[in-house]
Amino acid sequence: MLQPNERAEITRLWERKVRQDSLNLPFDQRHRNLEPSSAETISTIAAGIGARQILEIGGSSGISTIALAAAARDVDGRLTSLERERDRQEEARQTLAGLGLDSYVNFILGEAADALPTLPAMNFVLIDCEKDDYIPFFNMLAIAPGGVVVADNIISHSLVEYSGRVRAYPDCESLTLPIGKGLEITWLSKGKTSSAVR
Ligand SMILES: C[S@@+](CC[C@H](N)C(=O)[O-])C[C@H]1O[C@@H](n2cnc3c(N)ncnc32)[C@H](O)[C@@H]1O
Numbered sequence: 367m368l369q370p371n372e373r374a375e376i377t378r379l380w381e382r383k384v385r386q387d388s389l390n391l392p393f394d395q396r397h398r399n400l401e402p403s404s405a406e407t408i409s410t411i412a413a414g415i416g417a418r419q420i421l422e423i424g425g426s427s428g429i430s431t432i433a434l435a436a437a438a439r440d441v442d443g444r445l446t447s448l449e450r451e452r453d454r455q456e457e458a459r460q461t462l463a464g465l466g467l468d469s470y471v472n473f474i475l476g477e478a479a480d481a482l483p484t485l486p487a488m489n490f491v492l493i494d495c496e497k498d499d500y501i502p503f504f505n506m507l508a509i510a511p512g513g514v515v516v517a518d519n520i521i522s523h524s525l526v527e528y529s530g531r532v533r534a535y536p537d538c539e540s541l542t543l544p545i546g547k548g549l550e551i552t553w554l555s556k557g558k559t560s561s562a563v564r
Contacts, residue, residue: 368409368436372465376402379429379461397427397454400494400518401546405433408492408516411551412437415514417490418444423478423503424495425449428458434492435467445471446485448478482506487557493517500528511557521548 368376379399386396400408412420412434420438425431425447438445449455455475462468474481478495479502487508493500493515500517509515517528520542532552533540540552 367413367440368406368433372432372436372467373402375461375465376405376429376432379427399426399429400433402429404518404546404549405429407543407545407549408490409433409437411514411516412443412490413440415489415512416441416443417488417514418442419486419488419510420445420490421448421485421488421507422446422492422494423448423482423499424493425458425473426451426454426494428461430492430494431458431462431471432465432467434490435462435465435470437490438470439467443470443489446481447471447473448481449473449475450477478503479506483560487513489513491515494519497523497525497528500525501531504528504532505561507558508560509554509557511555513554513557515550515552515554517550517552519547520550523547525550 380402383397383399420434420443422430422434431447434445455473459473462471487510489510491507529550537556538552538554543549543551
C-alpha cells in the first residue's frame with residue numbers, strides 16, 4: 367500500500383504536470399504522467415495479486431514507478447522500469463532514492479522493444495508509452511499464469527483496437543475501468559508467451 371510520503375510525491379509530480387499544462391508550455395517542456403487515481407489502482411492490483419515480477423513500459427519521471435515500486439516492496443518483488451528519455455529516468459531514479467524505494471527497481475534506459483525479449487515472464491505489466499506501440503508490445507510480453515496487464519489512455523485516446531486485441535486473447539478476461547484516462551485491465555489466467563518480435 368502506498369505510504370503518505372509516497373502519495374505526497376505522487377501529488378507533487380501530478381501538480382507540476384497540471385501546472386505545465388495550464389501554462390500551455392511547448393510539449394517537450396511538459397511532463398506526461400499517470401493520474402494519481404490510476405497510480406493507486408495499479409499499486410493495489412499489483413500488490414493484491416502478489417506480483418513478484420512487475421514491469422512498466424514508459425516510466426517517465428516516475429508516478430507509476432513510485433506506485434509499482436511500493437507494490438514490489440509489499441510483496442518482496444521487483445519492478446523493471448523501461449524508459450528511453452535519460453533525463454526523465456534520472457529524475458525518477460532520484461525521486462525513488464529519496465523515498466527509499468530505489469532498491470526495488472531495475473531501471474533500464476533505452477528502447478522498450480530491445481529490452482522486452484530479454485525479460486522473464488511478468489506477473490504485472492503497465493503499458494504507458496506511445497499508443498501505436500501498445501499492441502506490438504502486448505504481443506512481445508511474456509506473462510506468467512494469472513498475470514495482469516494494464517494499459518493507460520484507453521478512453522482518452524479511444525484505443526478500441528488495443529482493447530479488441532487483448533479481449534480476443536485466449537483464456538483472458540479484460541475490461542476498461544473509467545479511472546483516470548481509462549485503464550484496460552487484462553487478466554490472463556494461463557499467461558502468455560511472447561508471440562512476436564517487433
Ligand atoms: C505517458 S509517459 C509515462 C508516464 C509514467 N508512466 C508516469 O506514471 O509518470 C510515456 C513515457 O514513455 C516513454 N516511451 C515511449 N515509447 C517508449 C519506448 N518505445 N521505449 C521506452 N520508453 C518509451 C516516453 O519517453 C515517455 O517518457
